[in-house]
Amino acid sequence: MHFKEKQAIYIQLAEMITDNILSGRWIEEDKIPSVREMAITMEVNPNTIARTYNYLQDKGIIQNKRGIGYFVSPDGCALAKESRRKKFLKTELPVFFKSMKLLDIDFETVADLYKEYSRKGANNENE
Amino acid sequence: MHFKEKQAIYIQLAEMITDNILSGRWIEEDKIPSVREMAITMEVNPNTIARTYNYLQDKGIIQNKRGIGYFVSPDGCALAKESRRKKFLKTELPVFFKSMKLLDIDFETVADLYKEYSRKGANNENE
Amino acid sequence: MHFKEKQAIYIQLAEMITDNILSGRWIEEDKIPSVREMAITMEVNPNTIARTYNYLQDKGIIQNKRGIGYFVSPDGCALAKESRRKKFLKTELPVFFKSMKLLDIDFETVADLYKEYSRKGANNENE
Amino acid sequence: MHFKEKQAIYIQLAEMITDNILSGRWIEEDKIPSVREMAITMEVNPNTIARTYNYLQDKGIIQNKRGIGYFVSPDGCALAKESRRKKFLKTELPVFFKSMKLLDIDFETVADLYKEYSRKGANNENE
DNA sequence: GTGGTCTAGACCACC
DNA sequence: GTGGTCTAGACCACA
Structure with missing residues (x-):
């Protein structure tokens, strides 16, 4: 490991x-x-x-x-989800958006990568 | 500080x-x-x-x-941007997407929050 | 020390x-x-x-x-050797040759000293 | 500069x-x-x-x-040459030989590079 | 036990 | 004035 x-x-x-x-x-x-x-x-x-x-x-x-x-x-599961969700929305998301702005990455790029990610994820689900 | x-x-x-x-x-x-x-x-x-x-x-x-x-x-500036950008796309983005999946946060939620973030950013530009 | x-x-x-x-x-x-x-x-x-x-x-x-x-x-070991070797061949060797030329030291002198060095080195190997 | x-x-x-x-x-x-x-x-x-x-x-x-x-x-010129020559023979040369040994660079490699260096030097003399 | 970090204060060579 | 280095001593999180 x-x-x-x-x-x-x-x-x-x-x-x-x-x-x-x-x-x-x-x-x-x-x-x-x-x-x-x-x-x-x-x-x-x-x-x-x-x-x-x-x-x-x-x-x-x-x-x-x-x-x-x-x-x-x-x-x-609920507890874990709730705590992570809060952290994600309040902390990670703003940082994420700030990075996008600083690095000139526009939202469509992210959207495209997300589609790609989802497609791959679907295939690897049973991994 | x-x-x-x-x-x-x-x-x-x-x-x-x-x-x-x-x-x-x-x-x-x-x-x-x-x-x-x-x-x-x-x-x-x-x-x-x-x-x-x-x-x-x-x-x-x-x-x-x-x-x-x-x-x-x-x-x-180029060096800084390049190094951050690489880190962002290869490391942070996949983690981000994985979190979304685990937490059942769909992409439209993020898109909405992004719009809101951009709107606020526009007003605070001279801050 | x-x-x-x-x-x-x-x-x-x-x-x-x-x-x-x-x-x-x-x-x-x-x-x-x-x-x-x-x-x-x-x-x-x-x-x-x-x-x-x-x-x-x-x-x-x-x-x-x-x-x-x-x-x-x-x-x-490989990393160390590679980095040193590169430095040696690209940087030190040219400087070395340049010094030889400026100081009118010809290559045979160096060759003789190298033989001597090797001989001593052989004896001191277990040092 | x-x-x-x-x-x-x-x-x-x-x-x-x-x-x-x-x-x-x-x-x-x-x-x-x-x-x-x-x-x-x-x-x-x-x-x-x-x-x-x-x-x-x-x-x-x-x-x-x-x-x-x-x-x-x-x-x-004589002074400069003498001081450099001493430094070269007593200090630089041993270090040089030690590096060769450590890095498995044999003397013939150096001899070849020297020939090459001399050839180039001859052409660039008026530089 | 391990390393990581920080503070405080000092001295130095260099520009 | 600038940064670079070193010492001394402390506290912390981690395995």
């Missing part, structure tokens, strides 16, 4: 897990892999996974059942 | 300077404020500014003339 | 490390001494080592693994 | 002047351009030229005649 340098590994892992939940690969009430298991598959120190799970639990996206393991919260 | 916590100050300063160059507020061959001067206006340690300037010089965006100061490179 | 006055210490350290990699004393994927450790053995400030490592990382010769330390890049 | 970043400008100027003397373009007892004149042609602060001339005078390569200007010393 390869991680970006500029962001904490535990955050990157949290993002990956959230992606899994949002995309429906992990559904609500599902058990997620144990800390040790995850540590091995991700080739990471177990402490790092522990921190990731802790972080997601704080956000209410996953829950711990003592002695059993971690599970996706009943409303995990 | 207030800085975000999550990113190194020297990087944030570099971004600000790059913004100034991209937006045309600082044009090519212009002298930029001296290390000490900038340190005072930004309320940071001169070492931090030195780091910023060094970082931008490595990227070729600014240049040093010995004993005189730093200047925007002859092709500084 | 003694450093030449005319070149920044952090650069001299970078050269030493590059030498170690080129000569095969440190091989690819090897961990290199931690910042603090190196600072002690070299009797310099940790910041100076940090600068050296950062400089080499920018060149792709070494890599950081978060919380673990710095390692010689997978292609560190 | 463009200068390398890593060496003081006044030193680079001194090297250029020494080259002129060694190559016979400026011969002994010749007057060399005044500080101001030189400063203008080189696009440099007069202080910098003054420092260069001072530096060369310290080495005995040029001499000042009050109110008239600077001249190449009677034995300027």
Whole structure:
């Protein structure tokens, strides 16, 4: 597994897990892999996974059942979606628009790339 | 001056300077404020500014003339724009589209927000 | 440790490390001494080592693994050799030849000195 | 005029002047351009030229005649040649050989490049 | 334990 | 005046 340098590994892992939940690969009430298991598959120190799970639990996206393991919260998907959505609309979008303006990228270019992206995505859906 | 916590100050300063160059507020061959001067206006340690300037010089965006100061490179604006543009199209855009998909935000929503953003931008141009 | 006055210490350290990699004393994927450790053995400030490592990382010769330390890049030796070789052939060699011409030193003199150098080198190999 | 970043400008100027003397373009007892004149042609602060001339005078390569200007010393060429020759043989050559070894550049490669250099040099002699 | 960043203050060479 | 470098010491996040 390869991680970006500029962001904490535990955050990157949290993002990956959230992606899994949002995309429906992990559904609500599902058990997620144990800390040790995850540590091995991700080739990471177990402490790092522990921190990731802790972080997601704080956000209410996953829950711990003592002695059993971690599970996706009943409303995990909704929570994750809501928090990301807020961040996206309030924070990322303005930055995005500002970049477009600064770099002279017009909206039609983006629209075209989006169409292309959607087309590719449709083909890769089962990947 | 207030800085975000999550990113190194020297990087944030570099971004600000790059913004100034991209937006045309600082044009090519212009002298930029001296290390000490900038340190005072930004309320940071001169070492931090030195780091910023060094970082931008490595990227070729600014240049040093010995004993005189730093200047925007002859092709500084182009370099800055090119590097940002590449990052934007190859890195940020796919992430952006992926987020849209995960969060069920459709393209028209974005288009509407863009129109709104542009309208506001037009009014604030002289800000 | 003694450093030449005319070149920044952090650069001299970078050269030493590059030498170690080129000569095969440190091989690819090897961990290199931690910042603090190196600072002690070299009797310099940790910041100076940090600068050296950062400089080499920018060149792709070494890599950081978060919380673990710095390692010689997978292609560190090749990168180092390539960059030095280019510098040598394009920059140093012409200067060298120009000096020979200006100083009326003919090529055979150099060839003789090279033979002598090689002979000494052979004896000192296990040094 | 463009200068390398890593060496003081006044030193680079001194090297250029020494080259002129060694190559016979400026011969002994010749007057060399005044500080101001030189400063203008080189696009440099007069202080910098003054420092260069001072530096060369310290080495005995040029001499000042009050109110008239600077001249190449009677034995300027010999002095320059001797000092450079010593530096070349004791300092540069060993470094050069060491680089060759480290970079796996064999002597024949250098010999070939030298032949090529000489051929080109012969054609450009009047340049 | 690891490196990353920042401050403070100093000294230097150079223009 | 300019930037470049180094030391000293501190705090932080991360593995």
